[in-house]
Amino acid sequence: MNMNQAFLETAEKQFLYYKQLGEKAMDQLETEQLFQAWHEDANSIAVIVKHLWGNMLSRWTDVLTSDGEKPWRERDAEFVNDISTREELLGKWEEGWNCLLSAIRSFAPEQLSQIIYIRNEGHTVMEAITRQLAHYPYHVGQIIYAAKMLKETPWTSLSIPRNGSAVYNGSKFAKPKERRHFTADELDTDDQRHD
DSSP, rough: HHHHHHHHHHHHHHHHHHHHHHHHHHSSSSSSGOOOOOOOOSOOOHHHHHHHHHHHOOOOOOTTSSSSSTTTGGGGGGSOOOOOOOOHHHHHHHHHHHHHHHHHHOOOOGGGGGGEETTTTEEEEHHHHHHHHHHHHHHHHHHHHHHEEEEESSSOOSSSOOOOOHHHHHHHTTSOOOOOOTTTTTTTTTTOOOO
8 A cells, every 4th residue: 555545544544533522422411501601701612612613614525627725715703602402403513514624535546745835825735724634633632622521421431541541552552453544443343334
């Protein structure tokens, strides 16, 4: 497998991993908690999801032929908490991620060096993917942190539980060395292509 194909595959797996983390965090909350903000300058989880949705649709729609900052995007409106139901919120979540994942899956390895634009600033496709591999997990981390602060019952860990490192490491080191992606145990491989 060439390096560009490997990059596309690992990028997709990492995006799917962070998508799953965000979902597992939101699943632990009551609906009203998704819309709660600590103060007027803080974003609720719903607002963060709405911003991710707007960014993903803008960046990954017609990514090879139009600027990533679409004229129809209303970025400031993404920070207005006007979503009212869990279903609407999760619908935007899925729409955004599906747009991103469809774009990633559509790229041929040789397209990674093609220049695309975001606000007239040229990026290679690989640079644009890398940019969002930093941006989207940043916001997923905000979702997780907010969810942990809002949850009134015990939190179900999304990674290695506290005081669980020895057990986790023991299970990893009990397996033979092999080349595999770190998300292999975390993602349901049957669902990776069917988000």
